Amino acid sequence: MIIQLNGKEYQVPPEVKTIEQLVKQLQIKQRVFVIEHNRMILQKEDYPHTSLSHGDVVEIVHFVGGG
C-alpha cells in the first residue's frame, strides 16, 4: 500500500494498518503533532480506529519557530 505522507509517496509496511500503527512505525509517539487524514483532522483517540487505505493522503504537522 502506498500513501501520500507529508506530500511524498510512502510505502506503508504490511503490518501497518491504522494511523496508530503508522505513528508507532514513524517513532514519533512522544512528539507534539497533529494528523490530518484525507483532509479530516484526527484527535488522538481516533488513531486506533482510523484505517489506512492505498492512496490515502496523510499530513503530520507540528509547531515550528515562527513570528
Next chain:
Amino acid sequence: MLQIGKYQFQSRLFLGTGKFSSLEVQKQAVEASGTEVLTFAVRRMNLENPDQPNFLENLDLNRYTLLPNTAGATTVEEAVRIARLARASNLCDMIKVEVIADTKTLLPDPIATIEATKILVEEGFTVLPYTSDDPVIARELVEAGAHAIMPGGAPIGSGLGLLNPRYLEIIIEESPVPVIIDAGIGSPQDVVQAMELGADGVLLNTAVSGAKDPVKMAEAMKWAVIAGRLGFEAGRIPKKRYASASSPLEGMVK
C-alpha cells in the same frame, strides 16, 4: 493587565520564535523578554529526521500561552485549515490569522483576513488577525469578532519601525478590543513609540532573533514595553515651540 478574550497577561510583549541561531539562545531570550505569549508556525514534520530538537516540546507550557499563526496561507481556506490543525493539538485556542497577499511586502490580504476571522470566531477560536495599518479594515475586523487586532508597523522582518503612526493612533483610539502592534519593529525605540501611542502590546520576532545579542535585545524590549506603557499612562506634556525654564526666575543672585 492585558485581557484578550478569556486570556489575561501581565506582560504586553508577545515574542515570535522564528530564526533564532540556536535553541539555547532562544530559550535565554524568551526568559529575558518576560513574555507570556509565544508565536509558532504550523508545518509538516520532518519524518526522515524525527529526533530533531523542537523548541515547543522543551517549553514549560504552564508559563506560556501559545499563539500559533497561519503564516504561509494565501487563502481563507488555507488559513482556516492551519488554524484547525493548530487547535487540534489541544495546546491552545488562540490563533494569529495571517493571510498574505504579496510575497515581496508580505502585506496581508484584507478581505481574506476578515473572512477567515469571521469563520474562526464562529468556531470558538480566540482570534488575533494580522492586518495593515488601515483603520477601516481594523474596524471591519472588530465587527467580524476579532478578540484583538494586530496592525503591522511596517513589512514583516523589515525593522523599519512604525511607518504610519497617525493611522495606528486612529486604530488604537477607535478599537474596543486590544491593539497589538505586530511586524516591522526594529529596535526598542519603535516599541516605546508604539506603546506611547496607546498600543496594548507589541509582537516582535526578528528585532530580537536577528540582533547581535538576542538575549540582551529581548531584555531591552521588555523594558521598552514597560517604559512606553508607563509613559502612555502617565500622559506626556504637550509640545511647544519655545523654551520654558525649569528653574525659578525669582531670587537670582545678581
